[in-house]
Amino acid sequence: MAYQPVRQPRLADAITERLEALILEGSLTPGQRLPPERELAERFGVSRPSLREAIQKLAARGLLVSRQGGGTYITESLNTGYSDPLLDMLTRHGEFHLDLLEFRDAMEGLSAYYAALRSTPADKDTLIQRFEELEASFLGENPRDEAKADAAFHLAIAESAHNILLLHTMRGIFHLLERSIANNLGHLFEKPNARPTLMKQHRALLDAILDGRPEDAQSRAHEHLVYVEEGLLDAERAETRAQRALRRAKAMPPRSR
Numbered sequence: 001m002a003y004q005p006v007r008q009p010r011l012a013d014a015i016t017e018r019l020e021a022l023i024l025e026g027s028l029t030p031g032q033r034l035p036p037e038r039e040l041a042e043r044f045g046v047s048r049p050s051l052r053e054a055i056q057k058l059a060a061r062g063l064l065v066s067r068q069g070g071g072t073y074i075t076e077s078l079n080t081g082y083s084d085p086l087l088d089m090l091t092r093h094g095e096f097h098l099d100l101l102e103f104r105d106a107m108e109g110l111s112a113y114y115a116a117l118r119s120t121p122a123d124k125d126t127l128i129q130r131f132e133e134l135e136a137s138f139l140g141e142n143p144r145d146e147a148k149a150d151a152a153f154h155l156a157i158a159e160s161a162h163n164i165l166l167l168h169t170m171r172g173i174f175h176l177l178e179r180s181i182a183n184n185l186g187h188l189f190e191k192p193n194a195r196p197t198l199m200k201q202h203r204a205l206l207d208a209i210l211d212g213r214p215e216d217a218q219s220r221a222h223e224h225l226v227y228v229e230e231g232l233l234d235a236e237r238a239e240t241r242a243q244r245a246l247r248r249a250k251a252m253p254p255r256s257r
Contacts, residue, residue, distance in 0.1 A: 011046055015054035018044070023063060023074060024164050030171075034064070034072045098229065100176070105225045107169060108154055112217035114161035116209045123160035124210055130156040131206050138195050147182035153202065157209065194231070201227065 022028045034040060034055075041051045055072060058064040065075050119127070130153040137149040151174060158170035170177070201224040208217035 011050040012053035012057070015044060015046055015051055016057050019054060019058055020063070024168075025162075026159055026167055028074050030074050031076045032074045034074070101225055101229045104154075104177070105222055107166065108157065108225065109218045109221045110163075111154075111158040111161045111166050111170065112205060112209060112221040113214045114163055114166070115157045116212050116214040116217040118162045119160040119209060123156075127153075127156050127160060127206060127209060131202060134202060135199060138199055141195075143182055143185050146185055147178050150181045150185075151178040157205075160209065197227065198224075 019028070028034075035043070037048055037051060037055075041048045044051065055064060059066070059072075062077075063075055064072050066072050115123070115127075130149070134146075134149040134153045137145040140146075154177065155170055155174055158167050161167070201220065205217060205220040205224060208220050
């Protein structure tokens with residue numbers, strides 16, 4: 001039997017693979033600047049020429065970019081899974097909002113489940129911080145700030161799940177998610193006690209994750225999104241009734257005096 005010789009992987013390839021893994025797991029994020037070449041080579045325990053070759057490979061793959069003035073950065077576009085034209089097209093269609101809520105129900109339920117199972121102490125600290133920022137934004141009653149903080153809280157849950165596909169799917173739709181939440185909040189805040197209800201739901205979701213209750217965390221995520229969906233449907237029904245009444249009023253002949 002003939003045996004193929006075992007080839008030692010090239011050092012530059014090993015560095016490339018390691019940097020890719022750091023990007024995938026979220027340790028290196030879109031837009032983040034890499035440490036200086038000398039420092040990074042020391043961290044990896046490799047020579048600077050090998051590191052430089054790995055960086056060149058990643059740049060050729062579109063994962064890294066050099067900026068004028070110095071520095072190598074993780075490509076910003078890794079953070080945008082949907083192009084602006086597609087985003088604008090989706091937001092022009094009313095049925096899209098319910099489609100996104102169904103998608104969020106699946107993705108965020110899984111994220112909450114695994115976050116309750118896998119979140120580290122550092123993850124939990126971040127979740128608490130994002131929740132406190134969300135709570136502060138609700139007190140300020142600025143829908144744009146509320147939407148941004150809300151999306152950041154849900155993204156932190158996805159990060160705490162430690163599932164690469166969940167993380168990058170949620171990151172890819174972050175801006176889409178933020179705009180959807182802003183639209184949803186605009187409708188929900190017309191209902192009395194909407195803000196306290198939303199904060200209660202977010203608190204219950206956070207507590208389930210912090211306490212390590214995966215099934216409960218998934219249920220709390222579902223409960224929250226069902227509440228949002230019902231609010232949107234109520235708003236759509238109210239809008240339909242208003243339009244119907246307006247059409248009837250226009251169709252009625254003027255009263256004779």
